[in-house]
Amino acid sequence: MKEDLLSKRDALMYSYKVGQLSKALWKVVEKDWQNWIKPFGLNINEHHILWIAHYLDGATISDISKYGVMHVSTAFNFSKKLEERGYLTFSKKDDDKRNTYVYITKEGEKLLTETLENYSPKNDSILKGSLPLKSLYGKFPEFPEILSIIREIYGREFTQLFEASFEQANHSLEQAEQALQSKHEKEHFLESF
Amino acid sequence: MKEDLLSKRDALMYSYKVGQLSKALWKVVEKDWQNWIKPFGLNINEHHILWIAHYLDGATISDISKYGVMHVSTAFNFSKKLEERGYLTFSKKDDDKRNTYVYITKEGEKLLTETLENYSPKNDSILKGSLPLKSLYGKFPEFPEILSIIREIYGREFTQLFEASFEQANHSLEQAEQALQSKHEKEHFLESF
Numbered sequence: 302m303k304e305d306l307l308s309k310r311d312a313l314m315y316s317y318k319v320g321q322l323s324k325a326l327w328k329v330v331e332k333d334w335q336n337w338i339k340p341f342g343l344n345i346n347e348h349h350i351l352w353i354a355h356y357l358d359g360a361t362i363s364d365i366s367k368y369g370v371m372h373v374s375t376a377f378n379f380s381k382k383l384e385e386r387g388y389l390t391f392s393k394k395d396d397d398k399r400n401t402y403v404y405i406t407k408e409g410e411k412l413l414t415e416t417l418e419n420y421s422p423k424n425d426s427i428l429k430g431s432l433p434l435k436s437l438y439g440k441f442p443e444f445p446e447i448l449s450i451i452r453e454i455y456g457r458e459f460t461q462l463f464e465a466s467f468e469q470a471n472h473s474l475e476q477a478e479q480a481l482q483s484k485h486e487k488e489h490f491l492e493s494f
Numbered sequence: 495m496k497e498d499l500l501s502k503r504d505a506l507m508y509s510y511k512v513g514q515l516s517k518a519l520w521k522v523v524e525k526d527w528q529n530w531i532k533p534f535g536l537n538i539n540e541h542h543i544l545w546i547a548h549y550l551d552g553a554t555i556s557d558i559s560k561y562g563v564m565h566v567s568t569a570f571n572f573s574k575k576l577e578e579r580g581y582l583t584f585s586k587k588d589d590d591k592r593n594t595y596v597y598i599t600k601e602g603e604k605l606l607t608e609t610l611e612n613y614s615p616k617n618d619s620i621l622k623g624s625l626p627l628k629s630l631y632g633k634f635p636e637f638p639e640i641l642s643i644i645r646e647i648y649g650r651e652f653t654q655l656f657e658a659s660f661e662q663a664n665h666s667l668e669q670a671e672q673a674l675q676s677k678h679e680k681e682h683f684l685e686s687f
Contacts, residue, residue, distance in 0.1 A: 310667045312615040315634045317663055319620045320523045321656060322637060325644050327520035328563045330513045370521045422505040427512050430646035434639055441508045442639040444515060446627055451518050453623035463514060470510055474503045 329426050336424060338416050346371055346379045351413050354380075354389055354405040356469040361400045368462055388412055417474060522619045529617065531609050539564055539572045544606050547573075547582055547598040549662040554593045561655055581605055610667060 331345065338348045349369045354360050357368075366376040380403050383389040388409035391401050405413070422428050434442050452460040524538065531541045542562045547553050550561075558569040573596050576582040581602035584594050598606070615621050628634050645653040 309613065309615060310664070311634075312618065312621050313610065313613050313667060314660065314664055315624065316613075316615075316618050316621050318660055319519070319624075319637075320527065321659075322640050322644065323516060323519040323523050325563050325648060325652075325656075326512070326516040326640060329647055330516050334513065370518050417506065420502065420506050420509075422502060425505065425509050426647050427643065428505050428509050430643040431508065431512075433646060434642055441504075444512075444639065446635040446637065447515050447519060447640075449627055450620065450623040451515065453626060454522055454619050455518060459518075463518075466514075467507065467511055471503070471507055474506060 326427075329430075333424060333426050337420060340419065341412060341416055343412075343416070344379075346375055347383055348416065350376065350379055350383060350403075351388060351405060351409055354403050355410065355413055355473070356466050359394065359402040359404050361402055363400075365403065367459065368466075383409070519620075522623075526617060526619050530613060533612065534605060534609055536605075536609070537572070539568055540576055541609065543569065543572055543576060543596075544581060544598060544602055547596050548603065548606055548666070549659050552587065552595040552597050554595055558596065560652065561659075576602070 334345050334348070338345070341348075343351070346369070349371070350365055353365050353368050357364055360368075362373060362376050362380060365371070365380060366373045369376060380389055380391075384391060384403075388406055390404050390406055392404065394400070394402050431441055448460060451463075527538050527541070531538070534541075536544075539562070542564070543558055546558050546561050550557055553561075555566060555569050555573060558564070558573065559566045562569060573582055573584075577584060577596075581599055583597050583599055585597065587593070587595050624634055641653060644656075
């Protein structure tokens with residue numbers, strides 16, 4: 302089938318486009334993320350590690366590296382730093398004495414919750430950039446093509462954990478929200494834009 | 495309208511999802527890009543600068559920083575390094591004596607063409623990860639939502655140049671392909687997968 306043939310030019314053009322889009326997207330995510338968590342003395346990797354340790358409830362360095370999409374050495378070094386600051390502990394599991402697991406401490410949970418409470422939609426460029434789509438579609442876009450590409454590249458297990466982590470995040474945020482509600486009225490943020 | 499109200503949780507959940515997706519996507523693009531151009535003694539920023547200088551045909555450091563989504567200091571330092579290696583020149587324009595423009599030299603063009611010729615679809619994870627979508631849709635996905643978000647964030651001028659650069663890339667690759675065709679039969683790459 303002639304139309305199935307893929308020329309090198311088509312391949313490179315497509316790849317160039319995805320490369321440019323993903324760079325532009327990630328760079329703005331990175332900048333907003335950095336600004337968000339800077340007041341807590343955390344960098345992106347540290348915040349990501351806290352988050353993974355929280356939702357996996359005991360993660361190996363290899364898990365952190367895989368699900369955090371960072372080098373093993375990056376995962377290890379920043380986990381150690383978080384341990385020194387009392388936000389993580391390293392220990393063995395009863396049913397797995399070979400691997401070391403990283404657990405989030407109460408202090409770590411507290412810090413993580415504080416960062417979530419401090420999140421401000423006003424300072425989130427991706428969110429603001431997505432509002433026209435939201436008002437057009439009635440909901441945020443879901444990017445099924447991107448998820449499919451990532452599933453092909455990283456494997457089904459990766460995207461499953463990915464999606465489970467969205468659920469978990471939603472649940473954690475709900476709890477944090479309920480805790481806040483006792484303090485003050487639930488806030489709605491559309492007026493901030 | 496109650497359904498228009500955007501809770502902080504919805505905002506954070508959406509932002510978290512886009513953050514995770516864009517990180518996973520960019521990290522794989524970055525890795526493949528590095529491996530692709532390593533044989534030419536270039537890093538990603540240098541390759542990107544060569545490309546921008548090529549398609550803008552005279553770019554200021556501010557253009558490079560903007561369209562390459564990199565810090566001004568990164569744009570300047572790597573442009574200087576490329577100048578030292580003879581791939582770029584710095585000069586004024588007749589109609590604009592205030593700004594310095596970066597031009598790609600013949601050596602720079604030659605190097606850029608060599609990198610394009612050396613591109614191998616086999617080593618392109620994004621491409622391979624997109625083939626199921628291509629066979630499902632009959633074409634590669636076009637990511638209109640992502641483009642819309644980037645247009646909102648970076649401005650219309652950015653995405654216009656972005657899209658113009660795809661056209662330009664296509665044209666440059668077509669020329670390179672025609673040059674190659676005189677040497678050997680046009681290659682089709684589907685069999686490589």
